[in-house]
Amino acid sequence: MKKMLTLLGLTASLAVASQASAVTLSFACDSVGSGYDECRKGADAWAKKTGNTVNVLQVPKETDQRLALYQQQLGAKASDVDVYMVDVVWPGLISQHLLDLKGLIPAAQMKDYFPSMVENNTVNGKLIAVPWFTDAGVLYYRTDLMKKYGYKAPPKTWAELQTMAAKIQAGEKKTNSKFVGFVFQGKNYEGLTCDALEWINSFGGGSIVEPDGKITINNPRAAAALKTISGFVGTISPAAVTTYGEEEARQIWQAGNSAFMRNWPYAYDAGQAAGSPIKGKIGVAALPAGPGGKPSATLGGWQLAVNAYSKHPKEAASLVAYLTAKEEQKRRAIQASYNPTMPALYKDKDVLKAVPFFGSLYDVFINAVARPATVTGLKYNQVSDAFATAVYSVLTKKATPEAALKNAESQISRAKGRGW
Template structure:
């Protein structure tokens, strides 16, 4: 009897595990940094533990699709903005508007509109921007002044004039601009500055034969045809930072992460002799890529309330400013840009300016395949093997092939009131793509 009573007393004294665990998948360097930040979150919320899993970017997409197939997705995840449509159409993401409507932290009006829009799929909010990036100009002030200019270019025409003058000044084996031809972000940035969409017929066909993309391709190809840019891929360039500082090129199109790299690697004599500027557009500073990542809650999460608390914490302007100070990623909220570390940074401010004009890419799960088709085709043009008129026709044909299943499903859905939904189409495509 005593043994039974003692056992009952011990059972009463033994505490059951308290609180909940939020599984958070993050990628690369951001995962390393956020691991430290969530300790503060846990201190504020003693009933919540955050388990951060660091996933390499190179393996992230495959791991997410595998987890989706195995019903093993985490509670919260960092998703690249171009992945949002894919996982939304797979019906894996929790609608967040009800949470935002009750939030005292997440204010949609405080976010750059183009960045916020990347998270709205078929009219439904499925993510909250975490950090952003876009592409703009890095340039050598001293060499631009030597060529006769005291300001960076604002229009395509002005930029072309500057590049012609710089190339004449530079001579052989040096250039006005460096645009590695194995990248697609430059062409995409120029294309987003056009009024014509990249896809047509409700995103079921390519629209690369449009006047807008033809202008884009003509402007891009002319840089190489005139000798202003070298026909080189990134693998042929030993070190883009060293080449920039030794004067191999005056302009370089890149993202915000390179502010720190250029600062770290700049020769002392060139401090203050380089800067950043908004990407020139056809008629003035134009649109740019709405890059970066967002925070999502997967639909199968059993910890949605705790997960939302974590997203709110990471969305606070003060936390975003701390995140920026550690890693250099740019915040998606205008109020965060009022902190002195950003407001007083002349290299960061052009990014803030351009973020007001960014545009999302087409919201289809096939987009990354389409972007690669665009890169391949434009590289064929630049290397001299493909006529521009033929290039846009071939690119449309390739993209139409990529979108064939989407187009068929769209027609079925339109013709049959009980037709297959876009989400079923997306699931079928993802199943084909999964390993």
């Protein structure tokens, strides 16, 4: 009896000790689509496994607003947030405030990622973030409407998209006054930089600033791309498209009020959800090409990083390791169509069954064009702002493509100064 009481006492003591050693982490994750819910699921699974607690925070939907908030927090060396979800273009901007994760993430796990993604997250020899999911812009289309209006395949060029969208829009508007041909991200923010880079690159107009640092945005092919897309506004795209971010475009598309949409892969799962008006009617293809050009998709993607000022760095790194490991990435791919950052998962039969286009568009994802964040470094925000503002002025009919691009070139040159 005495021995049993001793054992019970020891068990109770261990339980108290375990509770005392448990920590609570704060995780600034996602707010786009099902992002928050998926973050919550993963964090809860890790918490259950480790006995810790994770508070998943609501964050701004727009990436530039998130960055501004995080820079303010990190600049103040605040420890309020332990783990951040960071954009693929942010490492060079905030690396000095992020924990070096080398040695904290299992070496075997690090070998599973695309090497280029690990390289992107390595700054001055420090592994400041771990690849979580990658992104590239894709074209969504209504398979039922394509068939209804006599089209057998999605558009290969922007001219084909314009023709198809106009025909479908004219027909559908007879019974649905809200129907439009094409929606995209036309608001003046980082999302517009992504969309417009795709348009311009698909016309053979370059990448704004080339890898060697040369500013090339002011060229005839870039102007032709902007002229083409600005012609969509008020015709196959609503005038209000210049106020749309990812979610505004998705909501119109998912309500059944658009024939085509440019967005990221996350929108597929949302559109296929139970109760969605377009469930079972969604096709996904590479974005169209310009004359003499080729399809182009802007590289997106998100990483997980640990705040260098966190009071619980080991636990925070453990959460990052769990969320970015193969098992959790596979779950997120199957349940929410998030693109994995591990090559093996693009051949996984369960993933391909859930999200078939991952296999057919693998080359699109892997060969996506990068924004000029690496070459411009700390000046990237200024470059992106100048570019997006110039494009926005064309979409809103306040400037010609030629004048807007000349102005963008001038502003980017001033940002460059004597060098990046």
